[in-house]
Amino acid sequence: MADQEEDFSSLPLPDRFAHKNWKVRKQGYEDAAKTFEATPDESDPAFRPFLLDSGLWKGAVADSNVAAQQDGINALCAFLKYGGTQACTRSRSVTVTPIVEKGLSSTRAATKQSALEALMLYIELDKSEPIIADLLESLNNKQPKIIAATLAALTALVHAYGIKIIDPKPVLKVLPKAFGHADKNVRAEAQNLAVELYRWLREAMKTLFWQELKPVQQQDLEKLFEAVKQEPPPKQERLLRSQQAVEAAAPTTQEDADEEVEVEEEPSGMDAFDLAEPIDVLSKVPTDFQDNIASSKWKDRKDALDALYAAANTDRIKDGPYDDIVAALAKSMKDANIAVVTVAANCVECLAKGLRRGFAKYRSRIMPPIMERLKEKKQSVADALGAALDAVFASTGLSECLEDILEFLKHKNPQVKSETLKFLIRCLKTTREAPSKPEVKLIAEAATKLLADSVEATRSAGAEVLGTLMKIMSERAMGPYMEGLDDIRKTKIKEFCDAAEVKAKDKPKPVAPPLKAAPPGQKKTMTKKTAS
Numbered sequence: 420m421a422d423q424e425e426d427f428s429s430l431p432l433p434d435r436f437a438h439k440n441w442k443v444r445k446q447g448y449e450d451a452a453k454t455f456e457a458t459p460d461e462s463d464p465a466f467r468p469f470l471l472d473s474g475l476w477k478g479a480v481a482d483s484n485v486a487a488q489q490d491g492i493n494a495l496c497a498f499l500k501y502g503g504t505q506a507c508t509r510s511r512s513v514t515v516t517p518i519v520e521k522g523l524s525s526t527r528a529a530t531k532q533s534a535l536e537a538l539m540l541y542i543e544l545d546k547s548e549p550i551i552a553d554l555l556e557s558l559n560n561k562q563p564k565i566i567a568a569t570l571a572a573l574t575a576l577v578h579a580y581g582i583k584i585i586d587p588k589p590v591l592k593v594l595p596k597a598f599g600h601a602d603k604n605v606r607a608e609a610q611n612l613a614v615e616l617y618r619w620l621r622e623a624m625k626t627l628f629w630q631e632l633k634p635v636q637q638q639d640l641e642k643l644f645e646a647v648k649q650e651p652p653p654k655q656e657r658l659l660r661s662q663q664a665v666e667a668a669a670p671t672t673q674e675d676a677d678e679e680v681e682v683e684e685e686p687s688g689m690d691a692f693d694l695a696e697p698i699d700v701l702s703k704v705p706t707d708f709q710d711n712i713a714s715s716k717w718k719d720r721k722d723a724l725d726a727l728y729a730a731a732n733t734d735r736i737k738d739g740p741y742d743d744i745v746a747a748l749a750k751s752m753k754d755a756n757i758a759v760v761t762v763a764a765n766c767v768e769c770l771a772k773g774l775r776r777g778f779a780k781y782r783s784r785i786m787p788p789i790m791e792r793l794k795e796k797k798q799s800v801a802d803a804l805g806a807a808l809d810a811v812f813a814s815t816g817l818s819e820c821l822e823d824i825l826e827f828l829k830h831k832n833p834q835v836k837s838e839t840l841k842f843l844i845r846c847l848k849t850t851r852e853a854p855s856k857p858e859v860k861l862i863a864e865a866a867t868k869l870l871a872d873s874v875e876a877t878r879s880a881g882a883e884v885l886g887t888l889m890k891i892m893s894e895r896a897m898g899p900y901m902e903g904l905d906d907i908r909k910t911k912i913k914e915f916c917d918a919a920e921v922k923a924k925d926k927p928k929p930v931a932p933p934l935k936a937a938p939p940g941q942k943k944t945m946t947k948k949t950a951s
Contacts, residue, residue, distance in 0.1 A: 433468045436475045441484035448479060448490035452497040461503035469498060473510040480537070481517035485527060492522055492533040499540040504660070507544035515541070515553040520560070523568035535572055539579060544660050547576070547585045555593055563602035570597060570608035574615045581655040582619045588694055591616065591624060595631035614643050618653045623691040626734055692775065695734035700773070703730035704744070712747045717756040724751065724762040731766055736773030744770075745781040752788035757800050760792060764803035771810035778814040786811055786820065790827045793838035801838060808842050809849075817850045821858055828865050833874055840869070840880035847887040853925040859892055863900040870908055882908060886915025892925045 427435060427443045432454070435447025454465050469475055476498070479491030495514065499506050515538070522534025541550050554576075557569045577585050590612070597609035616624050617640075629637065658666065704727055705711075711723035727744065748770075751763035767785055771778045789804055789811070812820050824846070827839040843862070854862065862884065869881030889897040889912065901909055 431468070433472065433475055436479060441482070441487045444479075444482060445484070445487035445490050448487065448494040452490070452494040455494070455497040455501045458501055461501070461505065466498070466502045466506060470502075470505060470509050473513050476510045477513040477517055480514050480534075481521040485525065485530070488521065488525070489527060489530045489533065492518070492530060492537055496533060496537050496540060499537065499544060504544050507541055511541050511545075511549055515550060516557065519554065519557045519569055519572070520565055523572050524562075524564045531568075535575055538572060538576065539657065542576065542580060542584065542659070543657065547580065551576075551585060551589060555589060558593055558597065563600070563605050566597065566600065567602065567604040567608045570605065570612050574608070574612045577612070577615050577619070578653075579655075579657040580659075581653065582616075582689055583655065584659065587616055587620060587624070587689065588627065591627040591694065595628050598632055598636055610640065610643070613640055614647060617644050617647050618650065620689055620694070621648075623689060623694055626691045626694045691734040692772070697735045697737035698733045698773075699737045699739070700730045700733070700770075701737075701739045701741070709743065709747065712751070717754070717759055720751070720754065720759050721756070721762055724759065724766055728762060728766050728769060731769035731773060733769075733773055736770065736777075738774060738777040741770065741774070741778075741781065745785055749785050749788045752792045757795060757797060760795065761800050761803045764789065764800075764807040767807040768803075768810040771807070771814045775814050778811070779819065782811055782815050782819060783823075786823050787827075790823065790835065790839060790842075793827075793835045794832045796834060805838065805842065805845075809845060812842075812846050813849070816852065817846055817854055818852075818858065820846065821854075821861065825861060825865050828869070833877065836869075836872075837874070837877055837880065840877065840884065844880065844883050844887055847884065847891065848919065848921050850921075850923050853891050853923045854888075859888065859896070862888055863897065867900060867904075870904070879911075882911045883915045883919075886912045886917075887919045887921065889913075889916040890919040890921050891923050896925065 427438065427440075427446070428450070430438070430443075430447075432447055432451050435443050436451070438444050438447065451469075458465050476495055480488065480495055482488035482491045495510070498510070518534045518537055522530055522537070525531050525534065538550055538554075551573075554569050554573055558566055560566055560569075573590060577587070577590075594609060594613060597605055597612075600606055600609070613624075632640070705723070708723050708727060711719045714720055714723075748763050748767050751759055754760050754763070767789065786808070789807055793801065793804055795801060795804070824839060824843050827835060828843070830836050830839065847862075866881045866884035866888070869877055869884075872878050872881065885897070885900065894913075894916070901912070904912075
């Protein structure tokens with residue numbers, strides 16, 4: 420009775436955290452949470468003992484008494500919420516593992532929720548990598564309930580922060596092991612995590628783990644993915660503290676708010692390239708490639724290109740010296756055999772997609788030969804050439820490609836001119852950067868000339884170029900180029916503008932307000948001083 424009646428509230432909080440009596444510890448945790456909540460800022464002395472001895476938190480979150488443990492985790496959440504980044508970085512190395520093993524797997528719903536909130540706060544205050552690394556390590560635990568709880572936590576974290584904050588690659592790499600676990604709860608949570616990742620990554624996620632699943636598991640997931648496909652794209656629901664600061668400092672005018680919404684809607688998901696490991700394609704190209712590609716027999720040339728395609732047809736390619744291969748592909752564009760041309764175009768597409776920016780240095784060597792071959796009327800060849808051009812464009816940008824495009828718009832062959840126009844329209848629709856004013860002038864002038872072409876399809880494509888450009892730059896910006904056109908053409912251009920779907924939008928720089936005139940009689944030196 421004496422022990423129960425004794426008042427321990429006068430003891431320092433660290434001493435109460437370490438007390439042998441669970442009731443004293445519990446009350447200490449409760450008082451600590453209230454103390455942190457009442458602090459004016461992160462530099463308050465109340466945080467110092469817990470920053471200097473982070474081991475206090477290891478005992479709190481793994482307290483042997485379940486009632487005390489719940490308050491211990493609550494105290495940690497308050498410590499993180501009000502103690503800021505230093506509270507996060509000083510304590511996470513000793514708390515995450517016990518949170519996972521003792522908190523997430525607790526039979527108490529409130530304790531589990533507080534444990535998850537602590538993990539959320541650790542990510543919010545700094546970065547996700549250390550927390551995710553500890554969670555992935557916990558998937559090796561021998562207890563199925565801990566593995567299942569860890570998978571559930573990963574699902575919740577991805578749902579809240581998204582794949583911009585939480586890198587999905589390490590998670591996807593370990594997911595197949597969970598699908599093969601003997602415990603049904605572990606498998607169920609693995610399935611939930613896979614579905615959550617699919618919300619963000621769609622088909623790209625299959626790059627890393629799909630082949631390691633059993634056919635029946637793939638079928639089960641496909642059924643669940645079907646429901647996800649009907650959902651709108653997910654958005655980050657919880658912001659990092661650094662993101663909150665940026666948002667708080669953002670302008671609050673309606674115009675700025677509209678601009679913010681527009682930026683927010685831009686695609687932010689990863690694709691197969693981001694998730695895949697780079698493949699060394701050069702090492703897989705047959706040693707006799709150059710000999711075969713120079714053969715007088717078209718079958719040898721096609722076989723050489725087929726072998727290159729088989730090696731290059733991968734999501735991501737390791738950078739390297741592809742100069743000789745690109746030169747051979749450029750030469751193949753002049754081949755008399757259209758089967759050779761088609762496979763060569765397929766190879767260019769694979770290399771450009773797999774290397775991305777790494778392919779940009781080869782653009783000037785490969786793009787003109789492809790465009791010259793656009794004279795080919797067979798649709799399957801034209802499609803292959805078009806896909807190759809699109810991939811080359813994606814590896815560079817509108818500014819780099821524009822000179823060649825405008826030059827080929829002057830081509831004497833109507834087929835080349837027509838296919839080049841289609842390519843330009845696709846470029847304008849897919850570019851993420853609006854063209855500069857000089858580029859707009861060049862494009863608009865070239866397209867305007869084509870409005871008088873003798874071929875109707877070319878005239879229509881010229882109008883579509885102007886309409887798509889108008890969608891990017893605005894009707895007002897394109898006004899000078901509409902002067903002199905008849906109403907029928909203007910109407911058609913406006914129709915193309917209304918129908919166009921573009922990814923870039925010109926954002927004119929705001930005009931600086933005029934400087935206020937100095938009051939009468941004020942000295943110039945005074946004006947300079949005020950301005951500075």
